[in-house]
Amino acid sequence: MSPKPAVLSLFFAAFSFTASSAGATDTLSVIHKFLGGSDGDDPSAMIQASDGNFYGTTYLSVGTVFKVTPDGQFTTLFVATHTSNRYFYGDFFTGLVEGPDGFLYVISRGSNSNPNPTLFRISKSGTGYQVVLEEAPNSLSVASDGNFYGADGNGIFRLTTGGTYTVLTPAGTGGITQSGFGKQASDGNFYGICSVANVSGPPHVCRVTTSGQVTPIFQFPSGRWPANGVLTQGSDGFLYGAAWKNNYTSELIFQLSTSGSYREIYNSPNN
Numbered sequence: 001m002s003p004k005p006a007v008l009s010l011f012f013a014a015f016s017f018t019a020s021s022a023g024a025t026d027t028l029s030v031i032h033k034f035l036g037g038s039d040g041d042d043p044s045a046m047i048q049a050s051d052g053n054f055y056g057t058t059y060l061s062v063g064t065v066f067k068v069t070p071d072g073q074f075t076t077l078f079v080a081t082h083t084s085n086r087y088f089y090g091d092f093f094t095g096l097v098e099g100p101d102g103f104l105y106v107i108s109r110g111s112n113s114n115p116n117p118t119l120f121r122i123s124k125s126g127t128g129y130q131v132v133l134e135e136a137p138n139s140l141s142v143a144s145d146g147n148f149y150g151a152d153g154n155g156i157f158r159l160t161t162g163g164t165y166t167v168l169t170p171a172g173t174g175g176i177t178q179s180g181f182g183k184q185a186s187d188g189n190f191y192g193i194c195s196v197a198n199v200s201g202p203p204h205v206c207r208v209t210t211s212g213q214v215t216p217i218f219q220f221p222s223g224r225w226p227a228n229g230v231l232t233q234g235s236d237g238f239l240y241g242a243a244w245k246n247n248y249t250s251e252l253i254f255q256l257s258t259s260g261s262y263r264e265i266y267n268s269p270n271n
Helices: none
Strands: 008-012 031-032 039-047 054-060 064-068 074-079 090-099 103-109 117-122 129-132 139-142 148-152 153-157 165-170 176-178 189-198 204-208 214-218 223-228 239-245 250-256 261-266
Touching: 031 039, 031 064, 039 090, 054 090, 054 103, 064 090, 074 148, 090 139, 176 204, 189 214
Parallel strands: none
Antiparallel strands: 008 031, 039 054, 054 064, 064 074, 090 103, 103 117, 117 129, 139 148, 148 153, 153 165, 176 189, 189 204, 204 214, 223 239, 239 250, 250 261
16 A cells, blocks of 8 residues: 655745854745645645746646745646546656746656656646657756757757757766756856766766756765755856755755855754
8 A cells, every 4th residue: 555645835935044144033834735636746846937926846646737926826727637648647747947938848757557758838827738748858947049958868958849859968978977957057058967987976066068068067075965956056156956964864055166166055953
């Protein structure tokens, strides 16, 4: 018997890593509790779109796409249902991005006997479902040239909104396998977690260009492991992310320059 899905909540919080706010108590407000079933379970991604609203996905129980307004109003936009060519129940909706055309592009991973994973798009109102790619990228980002870039089992790829898929660098080229990457950084490159063949220890952070060139810039120290592979660039130009430490018993938040200079800026109390 499978375990009963946990009830998870969506929170809004503001965190500031400054000396003046050290020790301050932040207020968390519960926006929505995910109960499983058609409500979805385990929210896995959230973005703020050009309309100012937040959009996210769930990937356990049943995949959903939801919207949250800045004042906290929650709406489920899309619920995975049976269609003539796809059975969604059990699919994992692992992420989404807003395309240059204003649509939401959702990564859907299949499970059990479901059809192959897909990348599909819907409008911000939840309508207009359309499969764009019969492939589920590890990550997907939009670049300033109006194309998508991402990493999957084939390697680094470029994808147009019309569905033209081009592998730029095959997986394993130069002994490097890219797990994924985040939004395009201010220098025009992408940064994300990668592995390098014949190098022991924790994984690396790699720089990826829009031509598909991949360059390792940093390897995590011994005892540190990236928590989720997500790197976010701050307004100061540094990359920020989370990592496990001490055999996954506690976490930290790190700062990384685009040249590979690493600094830990917060460590959880469980050292």
